[in-house]
Amino acid sequence: MSDIDPKTQIELEAEAFRRLVAHLQERTDVQNIDMMNLTGFCRNCLSRWYQEAANARGIPMTKDEGREFVHGMPYDQWKDTYQTEADSSKQAQFTDAFARTHGKTS
Numbered sequence: 001m002s003d004i005d006p007k008t009q010i011e012l013e014a015e016a017f018r019r020l021v022a023h024l025q026e027r028t029d030v031q032n033i034d035m036m037n038l039t040g041f042c043r044n045c046l047s048r049w050y051q052e053a054a055n056a057r058g059i060p061m062t063k064d065e066g067r068e069f070v071h072g073m074p075y076d077q078w079k080d081t082y083q084t085e086a087d088s089s090k091q092a093q094f095t096d097a098f099a100r101t102h103g104k105t106s
Contacts, residue, residue, distance in 0.1 A: 021046070025072040028082040037093040040101040043070050 004012070024030070024043055032042035044067065051066030067075040086094070 021070055021072075024070065028078075031084060031086070033086045033090050033094050036101075037090060037097050040097055043067075045101075046070050 024046070032044060035042040036045075047066040047070035048063070050069060051061045051063060054061040054066070064075060067078075071078040073081075
């Protein structure tokens with residue numbers, strides 16, 4: 001892969017990111033809590049990373065704007081339409097996953 005020039009690498013990464021966002025927008029059956037429990041990140045994490053990248057480049061972006069980009073709609077609308085109630089087992093797994101991801105131990 002070392003023969004890929006930096007501009008092309010950025011373009012490939014951008015395309016992969018766009019496909020990931022589109023995939024997550026299509027797979028509304030996949031809950032954020034399940035993603036977090038399995039992977040250590042979810043749509044909200046991705047939207048925060050997007051917002052942080054924009055802000056680091058001097059582009060003002062709010063948390064809500066980042067979430068709307070990733071979710072494909074306002075976050076409250078996404079929650080009302082697609083989010084299901086998480087049982088206590090999933091919530092406990094989330095607490096552990098969040099702690100591991102954010103460097104906090106139980």
